[in-house]
Amino acid sequence: MHTKKTYTVQEATRKLERYCAYQERCHKEVRQKLVSMHMIPEAIDVIIVHLLEHNYLNETRFAKTFVRGKFRMKAWGRRRLTFELKQKDISKVNINQALAEIDNAEYIEVFNGLAEKKANTMTETSTLKKKRKLIDYLLYRGWESHLVYEKTKELFG
Structure with missing residues (x-):
């Protein structure tokens, strides 16, 4: 019988710190990752707050990095960038700030x-x-x- 791996809040927190340190992530990706790790909603909230407080998770920084990368590497225009960020539940404020960085x-x-x-x-x-x-x-x-x-x-x- 295959048992699914369970994590303590500490283990999950460390794992997500590495996940976020490796590459900028948005809240939605982090939440989905935690759900896939079978974490309960209360634990998910605790971990996300920890990641925010320790600057592993920063939606403004994510949006700016995403826009810079997709614009430079894939030559996406503002409409596609906006659409993709909205799909990731990024706020209008963060989307506009990120787009404003394109010269x-x-x-x-x-x-x-x-x-x-x-x-x-x-x-x-x-x-x-x-x-x-x-x-x-x-x-x-x-x-x-x-x-x-x-x-x-x-x-x-």
């Missing part, structure tokens, strides 16, 4: 680079198909529609 000039530079790179690698012969593909690609990545349509017009007329 506008860099934002436009990344957008233009991404759009031009994609446009140059498309094999479609039909201009209409190229436009549609580029628009879908950029919107999926969360770039604002006014930027997407202006750029598509600039590239394909």
